[in-house]
Amino acid sequence: MIRDEIIMLCTADLAGQIRGKGFPSSDLEARLKKGIGWTPTNSMITAHGPIAPSPWGPYGDTVLMPDPATEIRVDFGPETAACHFMMSDIMNLDGTPWSVCPRSFLKRMLAELEERHGLKLKAAFEHEFILEGIEERPNSSYALDAFRRQGRYAETYLGALKAAGLSIDTFMPEYGPRQYEVTVGPAEGVSAADEAVAVREIARAVAHNCGTRASFTPIMRPDTVGNGVHVHFCLLDAKSGTPVNYDAAAKNNVSDKAAQFLAGILRLMPALTAVTAASTISYLRLTPDRWSAAYNNLGERDREAGLRICPVFPGTGSDISRQFHFEFRAADAAASPYLLLGAIVAAGLHGLDEKLDRPKVCPSPPQHLSEMEREALGIVRLPQSLEEALDLFENEAALRPLFGEELSGAYLAHKRFEAQLMQELSPEAQCEKYGLAY
Secondary structure (H helix, E strand, O other): OOOEEEEEEEEEOOOOOOOEEEEEHHHHHHHHHHHEOOOHHHHHOOOOOOOOOOOOOOOOOOEEEHHHHHOOEEEEOOOOOOOEEEEEEEOOOOOEEOOOOOHHHHHHOOOOOOHOOEEEEEEEEOOOEEEEEOOOOOOOOOOHHHHHHHOHHHHHHHHHHHHOOEEEEEEOOOOOOOOEEEOOEEEEOOHHHHHHHHHHHHHHHHHHHEEEEEEEEEEEOOOOOEOOEEEEEEEEEEOOOOOOEEEEOOOOOOOHHHHHHHHHHHHHHHHHHHHHHOOOOOHHHHOOOOOOOOEEOEEOOOOOOOOOEEOHHHOOOOHHHHHHHHEEEOHHHHHHHHHHHHHHHHHHHHHHHHHHOOOEEOOHHHHHHHHHHHHOOOOOEEEOOOHHHHHHHHOOOOOHHOHHHHHHHHHHHHHHHHHHHOOOHHHHHHHHHHHHHO
């Protein structure tokens, strides 16, 4: 039978869902020039299907313009369709970026970071996910048995990532039941978010072809640990490409510029969670004593910190300044990778613009400190619901100009509608819904 391979032009939308349109691969050259039509209200489709109240209704037209550098093609053999897609920017018909495009938002934040402060960002996303179809057993955390029981999935998945051109770091069984973690190497700028999309979609494609499902849901059920997305990042001098994060003479070895960037993230983190922890069940995970972020604290070797100074390994003989980096931990895969990374950059920009004071490392878990001690460190509890986070986001004057009114307004309407869809459901039922969506 004659076949014509389909390529999808995709966007990671406000719900962190990968949506788009397909076309025959024989039309690729033409589509690279003209893109493919897209409807503004498509951005208001929630993770669960219903469309949030749209400011555009049935009106308007935009275009998905592909970035050929993002092309992913994984061949699963002659009897199975290839996983073939490209990420796109949503553009106005005149060729300018559409204000509600998540990828364009990230690109704008990165451009402002370079223009205003001479800096670039390098980042890597660390993903946790659930692999269905595996027996849930006690005492499987990090176990060789848990690795063995996933069969050939890991080999197939890592082979597919390699075929897609990604730099593979690790794959391992994680603490939770049926939970695994995958990390890939760092990439500069928007490419880090592009690769985060590829990591998730290839995981799902491989699982589908193995007869199972991979879910990046924020939490499988209320009594388990959650699936986080930890964003490792560092700042580079835009001209030389040299890391500018490490200063041996500075407090905690954090350079002045990096300290201001971190201070901005910490100050705005409670409001940022509306974007970085973007589901109602995300807040079941962001609780103390769960090895997850519950406060906007800066930690060192602390895996419950909202923001962490990562360890270096001088014994390897490599340059410490090139190892030294940071980790944002208050995030999960309900967030579009572009909005997530863009939010981190936006908050860092605020810190650099305002020349915020150097943040202090929290000496112990914030929940073990007194309220007075937390106040002295500028530490507050992160929101405990999506609705609370959205209110903080809406009222945070520093963020609205960075996100822009149209993107902020659409996002708030989208997520408030999503929260309404979930409000009558039990936590268990919400987890089931999100497990299917992600």
